[in-house]
Amino acid sequence: MFHSIVLVKQVPDTTNITGQVMKEDGTVNRAKLPAIFNFEDIVALELALKVKDKFGGKVTAITMGPPRASDILRECLYMGADTVYAISDRKFAGADTLATSYVLSEAIKKIGDYDFIFAGRQAIDGDTAQVGPQTAEKLGIPQATYVEEILDIKDGKAKIRKKIDGGFEIVEAKLPVLLTVIKGAAEPRPFSSKKVMQYKGAKSLMDLEKLTEGNPLLYIDTLKHEYEERNLFIPTLTTDDLPVDLTRIGIKGSPTKVYKIESVVLAGGNQERIEPTKKGIGELIDKLIDDHIF
Numbered sequence: 001m002f003h004s005i006v007l008v009k010q011v012p013d014t015t016n017i018t019g020q021v022m023k024e025d026g027t028v029n030r031a032k033l034p035a036i037f038n039f040e041d042i043v044a045l046e047l048a049l050k051v052k053d054k055f056g057g058k059v060t061a062i063t064m065g066p067p068r069a070s071d072i073l074r075e076c077l078y079m080g081a082d083t084v085y086a087i088s089d090r091k092f093a094g095a096d097t098l099a100t101s102y103v104l105s106e107a108i109k110k111i112g113d114y115d116f117i118f119a120g121r122q123a124i125d126g127d128t129a130q131v132g133p134q135t136a137e138k139l140g141i142p143q144a145t146y147v148e149e150i151l152d153i154k155d156g157k158a159k160i161r162k163k164i165d166g167g168f169e170i171v172e173a174k175l176p177v178l179l180t181v182i183k184g185a186a187e188p189r190p191f192s193s194k195k196v197m198q199y200k201g202a203k204s205l206m207d208l209e210k211l212t213e214g215n216p217l218l219y220i221d222t223l224k225h226e227y228e229e230r231n232l233f234i235p236t237l238t239t240d241d242l243p244v245d246l247t248r249i250g251i252k253g254s255p256t257k258v259y260k261i262e263s264v265v266l267a268g269g270n271q272e273r274i275e276p277t278k279k280g281i282g283e284l285i286d287k288l289i290d291d292h293i294f
């Protein structure tokens with residue numbers, strides 16, 4: 001029986017960036033962008049569910065993000081996750097990877113008792129691929145990146161196949177271990193219609209707070225209790241629930257500031273004929289180096 005915790009992220013649909021996406025303080029105006037489930041995280045969840053199918057155990061999915069990030073947690077429940085946690089607090093906003101991995105590692109310590117941490121190799125917005133390895137470092141556990149498959153789990157060790165340039169590598173790691181997963185590793189299973197019916201009404205604390213806005217007859221504690229009773233409450237971890245150093249979270253804890261984001265549309269420019277000779281190709285490479293393309 002193994003307990004896997006999966007790090008999932010809601011990301012702006014970067015194929016659809018329009019209008020003003022940056023706020024005055026240099027952070028991304030996520031509310032302005034259509035949001036999607038980072039695909040490699042769905043594959044990471046699929047790998048965790050495969051471990052559960054094969055060896056038994058449970059799967060927990062967690063996300064740090066704004067209130068609407070609970071949308072992807074509901075999708076995790078539809079796919080078969082047993083428990084989900086929203087890590088959400090205004091003080092976490094504007095975090096770079098250092099601050100993000102710090103908060104995630106504190107949430108994982110609070111949840112505790114895990115054998116695997118699964119993450120996507122990369123998120124399509126920040127594109128840094130840093131959060132997985134940074135989280136492993138903060139938890140003091142081994143990590144394997146570019147994971148394609150878990151071959152076996154025996155005697156407290158996992159045998160893992162990972163992608164490398166030009167091939168693959170088989171590595172063995174002592175549990176608990178953090179794995180970052182690549183998109184080709186597995187075909188995500190479809191939502192279970194039974195679980196969609198069961199969890200489509202699931203709500204996080206912020207979702208419930210929104211319900212009470214402008215409705216004096218609705219009390220947050222009563223609502224929370226009611227949703228917990230119906231097993232439809234998405235537990236939410238805030239700065240009150242995690243022993244975090246406030247100088248290491250959010251904008252305060254982020255040495256990296258995103259300066260600017262813009263959509264780059266690659267348009268065809270003037271054409272030039274390259275002689276298919278050693279000299280012609282040589283001149284082309286020089287040009288590409290001069291243009292900092294190489």
Ligand SMILES: Cc1cc2nc3c(=O)[nH]c(=O)nc-3n(C[C@H](O)[C@H](O)[C@H](O)COP(=O)(O)OP(=O)(O)OC[C@H]3O[C@@H](n4cnc5c(N)ncnc54)[C@H](O)[C@@H]3O)c2cc1C
Nearest residue numbers: 007008064095096097119120122123126127128129130131
């Ligand atoms: C255009 C842009 C550029 C950026 N550049 C940088 C930069 O250079 N350096 C920097 O430090 N920050 C940068 N950021 C901020 C960065 O996006 C955030 O810190 C973000 O939370 C994590 O980094 P990432 O998106 O690169 O994720 P990655 O490191 O690529 O994510 C890898 C995996 O970690 C997990 N993960 C990541 N974020 C979360 C989360 N919030 N909740 C749960 N799991 C998560 C997911 O499994 C994900 O697949 C940038 C943001 C944007 C929009």
